[in-house]
Amino acid sequence: MEGELGFMSKSKILRISLKRTIAPYLALRASADRLFDRIESSQSKEAVIDFSGIETITRSFAHQYALRKQSSQKSISEARVPSSIKSVMVLSAKPVHMATVACRAVKPMQLLL
Amino acid sequence: MASENYPELVQCYLDYHRLRTHNEQRGVIDLSGITFLYPSTLLPLRYYTHNTQPTPKLIQPNDPNVANYMELAKGSRAWTTGCPYVEITQKSKEVEKDLNNFFGKHFEHGEKCGGQNAFKTLIGELVDNVLEHSEFSKAYVEGQIYKKKGFTELCILDNGKSIPGSFKEHGKPFKNDVDAIIQAISGVTTKAGDERGTGLGFVSNLITKGLCGEAFISSGDGFVYLGKNGKDLVFNDPRIRYKGTIAALRMPYVAKKVDINDFINTRPNTARLLSAGT
Numbered sequence: 497m498e499g500e501l502g503f504m505s506k507s508k509i510l511r512i513s514l515k516r517t518i519a520p521y522l523a524l525r526a527s528a529d530r531l532f533d534r535i536e537s538s539q540s541k542e543a544v545i546d547f548s549g550i551e552t553i554t555r556s557f558a559h560q561y562a563l564r565k566q567s568s569q570k571s572i573s574e575a576r577v578p579s580s581i582k583s584v585m586v587l588s589a590k591p592v593h594m595a596t597v598a599c600r601a602v603k604p605m606q607l608l609l
Numbered sequence: 610m611a612s613e614n615y616p617e618l619v620q621c622y623l624d625y626h627r628l629r630t631h632n633e634q635r636g637v638i639d640l641s642g643i644t645f646l647y648p649s650t651l652l653p654l655r656y657y658t659h660n661t662q663p664t665p666k667l668i669q670p671n672d673p674n675v676a677n678y679m680e681l682a683k684g685s686r687a688w689t690t691g692c693p694y695v696e697i698t699q700k701s702k703e704v705e706k707d708l709n710n711f712f713g714k715h716f717e718h719g720e721k722c723g724g725q726n727a728f729k730t731l732i733g734e735l736v737d738n739v740l741e742h743s744e745f746s747k748a749y750v751e752g753q754i755y756k757k758k759g760f761t762e763l764c765i766l767d768n769g770k771s772i773p774g775s776f777k778e779h780g781k782p783f784k785n786d787v788d789a790i791i792q793a794i795s796g797v798t799t800k801a802g803d804e805r806g807t808g809l810g811f812v813s814n815l816i817t818k819g820l821c822g823e824a825f826i827s828s829g830d831g832f833v834y835l836g837k838n839g840k841d842l843v844f845n846d847p848r849i850r851y852k853g854t855i856a857a858l859r860m861p862y863v864a865k866k867v868d869i870n871d872f873i874n875t876r877p878n879t880a881r882l883l884s885a886g887t
Binding site for chain 2: 521525526551553555587588604607
């Protein structure tokens with residue numbers, strides 16, 4: 497498993513290149529879940545996620561990454577995170593409460609077809 | 610507002626429904642008068658023609674350039690087309706690579722569509738929504754830069770359970786289908802965790818405020834158009850029912866570079882939608 501993700505060093509730190517394991521473009525919550533599923537199934541207690549070569553990250557990926565990292569029992573750190581990616585990750589990890597609209601009286605327009 | 614006064618993006622989608630309705634009533638899709646096909650017509654129309662039995666008869670557009678967009682008439686079921694598209698599969702491992710290749714090949718990686726970050730994030734959030742909520746068997750992203758016309762248009766289609774269908778399944782109250790779409794934009798989610806559900810709101814702010822573009826979401830009987838300068842449209846009409854969800858967006862080409870950090874976690878202004886029909 498470790499070899500598939502990157503390599504296991506002698507210090508048993510799991511190192512994972514996101515560009516290699518996912519793509520330069522990190523878009524999906526499912527990809528973040530897949531990444532952490534692999535980390536959790538690894539025997540390593542520590543993982544370093546290498547962000548070098550990552551060009552774009554969506555809020556959804558960054559948010560899911562933050563959620564999974566927070567709930568993980570393992571020590572997970574990031575390396576070589578481009579500044580544009582880092583800012584999205586920081587903002588996406590902040591709590592946001594938006595679900596405030598519930599069943600209001602929407603009055604649709606008449607459609608002229 | 611008369612039908613012909615709707616924005617062109619809305620007209621294009623209504624064209625699809627007119628053609629579909631014509632086929633249901635008369636058994637033929639007549640494209641002879643069509644002079645241009647944009648993704649917001651083309652993608653749902655092609656999905657419809659490929660998934661309707663019996664296969665609709667097609668009257669080709671008179672303009673041979675337009676006819677090239679509808680290969681089905683030649684008896685092909687392959688999606689050979691002049692308009693670039695990418696199929697979204699449930700195998701998320703491949704989706705990001707496929708999308709990234711698609712963006713590079715056909716959209717210059719979005720550099721002139723608000724910048725790489727804004728463009729790819731916009732489409733990525735919409736595709737993530739499809740994968741997270743839709744339970745589809747078929748989904749596509751189709752789009753093109755129209756340099757001479759000065760805009761980029763993309764359409765995302767899935768044949769899943771729709772936004773109102775998902776709300777219904779999860780016991781979320783909604784008055785009608787358009788209300789469910791507006792709630793989804795507002796941040797109401799069917800997923801666990803109150804920090805989920807910000808995707809569509811983020812996208813709506815990014816496209817209208819950041820990129821000075823426009824977008825619509827059609828799901829079930831509901832239709833929401835987010836226009837430029839807050840000129841929105843909301844319809845709830847079985848005549849334009851779509852079983853899954855279709856979203857389309859159009860932005861200026863060239864669109865100035867946008868910093869997505871300005872839009873992450875911002876609350877969408879759905880008050881304007883809630884009052885749009887009043």
